[in-house]
Amino acid sequence: MATHRRPKQPSRARVSVLTAAAATAVALSAQAGAAQAAPKPTKESVKAQVDKLNEQAEAAAEKYNGAKEQQQKLQRQVNNMQDEVARQQAEVSSMQGTLGQLASSQYRSGGIDPTVQLMLSSDPSRFLDQASSLDQVSAQQAQTLRQLQEKQHKLDQDKAQTQADLAELDSTTRELKARKAEVQTRLAKAQALLNTLTAQERAALQAAETAAAQRASRAAARTALTPALAGNGSTAAASGTAQAALAAAKTRIGSPYVYGATGPSTFDCSGLTQWSYARAGVSLPRTSEEQANAGTRLTLSQLQPGDLVFFFSDLHHVGIYAGNGMVLHAPKPGASVRYEAMNDGYLPFQFGVRV
Template identity: 60%
Template sequence: MASHRRPKQPSRTRVTVLTATAAAAVALSSQAAQAAPKPTKQDVKTEVDKLYEQAEQATEKYNAAKENQEKLQKEVDGLQDKVARGQGELNQLRKSLGEVASGQYRSGSIDPSVQLFLSGDPDTYLDKAATLDQLSGQQADQLKTIADKQRQLAQQRQEAASKIKDLTDTREALGEKKDEIKGKLAKAQELLNSLTAKERAEIQAKEKAAQQKDAQRASRGAGGGERPDLGKDAPESGRAAAALAAAQSKIGSPYVWGATGPSSFDCSGLTSWAYQQAGQSLPRTSQAQANAGTRLSMSQLKPGDLVLFYGDLHHIGLYAGNGTVLHAPKPGASVRYESINNMPFQFGVRV
């Protein structure tokens, strides 16, 4: 007869251990939550500003790589064109010599050394200098011309191959910088999205108020508008005046990394575009523009001069007068006036 046994109950000791383990897990989770509090609105803003600055640093490196890519592409195109034209000239020279040899063959008088040349490499043939005296003077000159052309083509092909490798490497660097910029901006947006709508609005309102306050700094005679009092200093040249006027016409245009106008700009894109309107070509990046003219101290600045910021010179603007710069500040902002003291000034440049 089957026995009916009651199922074994867990021991009180085992239940106590399980309960204690669960309680400990809850306590640890609670402590972890307390140890990593939600970032404050100010923490988020500080980190976002830092990411925007890093994105701008990467943008100037991207701009340099892009400029280098365009330069290398032109060089590669030029070399490939030379190689194609040189190959055509070489083919014509070979054809001419072949026609002479064919005529000699038909008359039964083809020179064995010419026959050797036509079946092999001219350089190898010319190395056998002892056989040159077997050729007519005209054929020897033709052979030497062909060999020289072939050596020139080989050198141009090697140079083109080297440039193509540089171009490939530059394109890779360009892609890496592009990914880095996008990653920084995505992280900044992720941080902003972690805030409530109210907190985001407060940050935007605070930044806008600071911008307006800075734009109206020392606003005697400015009528309370967006334009600050820029003082009475005159630009050093008509070119500088024209560049500043061009940049002023773009106030409110958005900052977009890698942009050179006319509807959006990054920092060096604005300055290069402005001077282009004044008939002056500038290099693409802020670091290169730093060497585009005579360097100035802050006290020497005149409206229209370039102004460089940060130790690595990754930001640039135009001096507008009375301690004010006009620049494309950062992602999420637009072309605007700002105090020169808001960023670490390095030096000015007069173009």
């Protein structure tokens, strides 16, 4: 009789080894596929991502700066109104104290005059409505109370409206701050990607940027030595004020770009223009969008040294025209105040403004 044996089952150890080997093969295959599907970014594409994120971050920062300035302005208004309300309330309280003394005197003499009762009423409007029918009331007292009541009412309305505006602005500021943080997070990711490039690639990018800045500086020096090159069809600054603002900005060359900074050692773009014009005796608004309405608008051919120049469709970047097709500005994070050619493609010119 034949003996039937069941096939020998592989051991658990052998199954584990085979499973692990299969998993490794799948993982290696997936990694190989991913590597083929996503080649390493070039240094040019990485730089383009960083530049785009810089642009978005600066736009968000300018809006945040504007909201913060408006918030501070409203807070000052609220504080002033609260002081005024307190002053008026003190006057009302003083008058009520005087009337209280009169009421006490009348009570001791046998009763309180109906006029005094009305003036001490918890409802001032009731007194004002009925005071005119009482012969005993002082016209001056009634007029004073009416003025105080009306002023108090207006102040309460203004205070309530300002508080509502401030609450709305607080909400907007938080939203803008969150947007700024989001952009900065993406910027950090792009910078991390930039750091994956080789040292030679990073050095090449830096060398190209440095060379462009040096060319712009040499052109600026030629402009200073040759007035005929000072502007498009112009041989001098737009005005003494513009010349002084440009001269002030030149003293800040090399100062680092920092979001929200207004000097004297660090700047963002509108912080530099505001600081420079302040040195020339002109108070500019805080943001680039507001500065765009600070004077007469100009085309490219009308620019003269010292004019403000605005870039990008939403006007989130501003600098000072330096002549010979160049701008002196605080460009972006990781860079410093410097000259830059306006025709290099990075700065889409919109218009100029003469303050």
